[in-house]
Amino acid sequence: MKLLYRLFRSSLGRKYIMGVTGLCLFAFVVGHMVGNLQVFLGPEAINRYAHFLQSTGELLWLVRLAMLSIVGLHIWSAVVLTLENRAARPVRYTQDVFYGASYASRTMIGSGFVIAAFVLFHLLHYTVQVKGVNLTGQDFTTFETTLKNGTVTHDVFKMMVVGFSNVWVSLFYVVAVSLLSLHLGHGIGALFQSLGLKNDVWTPRLDRFGKVIAWVLVIGYASIPIAILLGYGKEALK
Amino acid sequence: MNLTLKVWRQKDANSPGRFETYEARDVIADMSFLEMLDVVNEELIAAGKEPIMFDSDCREGICGTCSLVINGIPHGGHRGTTVCQLHMRHFQDGQTITVEPWRARPFPVIRDLIVDRKAFDRIIQAGGFISVNTGGTPDGNAIPVSKQISDKAMDAAACIGCGACVAACKNASAMLFVSAKVTHLNLLPQGKAEKDRRVARMVSTMDEAGFGNCTVTGSCAAVCPKEIPLDMIAKMNRDYALAIFKGE
Known part of the structure; x- marks a missing residue:
């Protein structure tokens, strides 16, 4: 109980929660990017991958619930820590240097x-597939395709191509992944600091790793909507 | 050279403060910032006005008493120097300089540019010591300490407790100060026995005092007159994690 109290009530404990959940979310965004980049291998690859994820049943929901609690803890610690930080510095300097x-x-x-x-938008857009938010007038839930082994499944390839052909949706996506890159460029280095996994040798290495991976992520993610806006995938759909 | 000073004046902790403008005339480039303020104060006293109150003691950068925010940067923003070591040659003729006290909720302003730093004393009282039995003088090298450890502990021990780290941090976090003290004592064999209890108590006292949390911006290490590195904070984070998992 004392351990839980220290974790949730002390400044350092909350930073551990922030760091561990941040590390999990970082692992997710890397995996998600690698999965999504299969769009460049053609419709068969990405649709087979999507079908595999959807067919995991209970496991999928277990992962979803875990992700939800991780995101919840990450946001909770961020809000609590930020409010405390603002309270600790009630008077600002005349010049913010x-x-x-x-x-x-x-x-x-x-x-x-x-x-x-x-x-939140992204989940409504591609996971729940709410027709009103995709701005294309099409219903993503109706997209179906047949894999080479004969399985009829949801056509994720078509959904991505149609979804990102809207400039505003793609723009929001690129802005969001750019901010994600900014967030992780600092966050990856900082989480190892918060978890006490840095010293004078590892600090420069981990900070550099964070900066490099942040660039890899923004290029990897943004390449998808940009390629689709430039015409990728239209041929394959015909 | 001649300078214009915008200085924070505040009668006491409960009065509202405001900026007052003063002219510093015929400032010599070799003066320290505090000597320049002394000259301004002499003129104020001669004119029958209240001098500007500020903290200072050793005036050679080793005591940690002087505490001014100059143009938005604690200690003025020159690598590894306190305000008393900041020379007027770094300023230009005709420049306007803003002088403010440390700003942090745990460091209330007592008067003008002087803040109450007793919160730091409470943190030290919580664990910034080692417990030893008194008796005869121990032999010089009775407890062997490796060069690597003694160097690292010495780097941490360089902290003079001025509070510039808190003043510079956008969250008014005291992590660099506390981590320097924790690292200094936790590394050495004399301090190892109380390692876990020390870090747990010092962190609790730090939190109770109302300091903010570390967001790893690095402002603290950038202004630190003793150039305490951010690694000290990582070391404290590690020690605290080990301590709480051991049940502290």
Whole structure:
């Protein structure tokens, strides 16, 4: 009980929660990107992958519930810590110099909230497939395709091509993944700091790893809507 | 050179403060920032006005008493220097300089540029010590300490407890100060016995005092006059995690 109290009530404990959940979410965004990049291997690859995920049944819901609690804890600790931080500095200086503090490090709560808003939209858009939010007038739930082994499944390839052909949807996507990159460019290095896994040797290595992977993520994710806007996938759908 | 100073004036902790403008005339480039303020104060006293109150003691960068935010940066923003080591040659003739006290809820302003830093004393009282039995002087090298450990502990022990880290942090977090003290004592064999209890108590006291949380911006290490690195915070995070999992 004392351990739980220390974890949830102390400043350092909440940062551990922030760091561990951040690490889980980071692992998810890497996996999600690798999965999504299969769109460039053609309709068969991505549809087979999507069918595999959808056919995992209870496991899928277990992962979804775990993700929901991880996101919940991440946002809860962010809000609590930010409120405490604001209260600790009630009077500002006449000049905000932010000596030594990077832009990304100072705007984590802002980038985080835009990303959270995007995730909500993204789930309604492609997971729940609410017709009203996709701005194309088409109903994604009706898209069906037949895999080479004869299985009839949801046509995720078509959904991605149709979905990202809307400029506004693609623009929001690119903005969100850019902010995600900014968030992780600081967050990856910072989470190892919060979890106490840094020293004078590992600090520069982990910080560099964070910056590089943040660029990989933004390029990987943004390449999909940009390629589709430039015409990728139209041929395959015909 | 001649300078314009915008200085925070506040009668006491309960009065509202405001900025007052002063002219500093014929400032010599070799003066320290505090010597320049001394000259301004002499003129104020001669004119029958209240001098500007500020903290200072050793004036050679080792005591941690001076505590001014100059143009938005604690200690003025020159690598590894306190305000008393900041020389007027870094400023230009005709420049306007803003001088403010440390700003943090746990550091209330007592008067003008002086803040109450007793919150730091309470953190030290909670665990910034080692318990030893008194007796005869121990032999010099009775407890072997490796060069690597003694160097690291010495780097941490360089902290003079001025509070610039808190003043610079956008969250008014005291992590760099507390982590320097924790690292200094937890690394050495003399401090190892109370390692877990020390970090748990010092962190609890830090939280109770109302300091903010670390968001790893690095402002603290950038302004630290003793250049305490951010790694100290990682070390404290590690020690605290080990301590609470051991049941502290």
